Amino acid sequence: MNTLDKNSIHSLKAWLLAREAEMLAEIESGQKAVDATTSADIREVNDLEDQASKRERTTVQDAEVQRDSNELADVRAALARLTDGSYGTCIDCGQPIELQRLVAMPAAARCIACQTQFEAHAIPPSLTIRS
Numbered sequence: 001m002n003t004l005d006k007n008s009i010h011s012l013k014a015w016l017l018a019r020e021a022e023m024l025a026e027i028e029s030g031q032k033a034v035d036a037t038t039s040a041d042i043r044e045v046n047d048l049e050d051q052a053s054k055r056e057r058t059t060v061q062d063a064e065v066q067r068d069s070n071e072l073a074d075v076r077a078a079l080a081r082l083t084d085g086s087y088g089t090c091i092d093c094g095q096p097i098e099l100q101r102l103v104a105m106p107a108a109a110r111c112i113a114c115q116t117q118f119e120a121h122a123i124p125p126s127l128t129i130r131s
């Protein structure tokens with residue numbers, strides 16, 4: 001019922017573990033950048049225009065950290081599904097996810113049909129970043 005063979009699972013797992021490490025490093029450096037910008041703001045309280053642009057930059061960095069955190073959560077969820085044996089099965093409809101899709105996006109939790117439906121109901125990320 002599943003098109004995933006041992007070799008595919010092995011390489012997908014290796015990719016997910018590498019991606020997890022990469023996301024952790026990016027989140028850490030992203031948070032450092034946010035901290036650095038915030039303390040620079042505290043030191044330079046006189047230039048209001050500069051303040052505004054720094055705040056904007058902080059928001060962008062926050063959004064990037066947020067996006068990395070989301071991807072990290074997806075990657076970890078995929079690793080958990082690999083452990084419990086549900087990996088490669090759509091979390092919505094329970095049908096096997098196309099192998100081609102998993103190779104392109106190893107953290108995919110849904111088949112293409114369910115993902116399309118899910119995204120249609122989700123708020124586009126660009127709307128939550130801009131206020």
Ligand SMILES: [Zn+2]
Nearest residue numbers: 090093111114
């Ligand atoms: Zn599905």
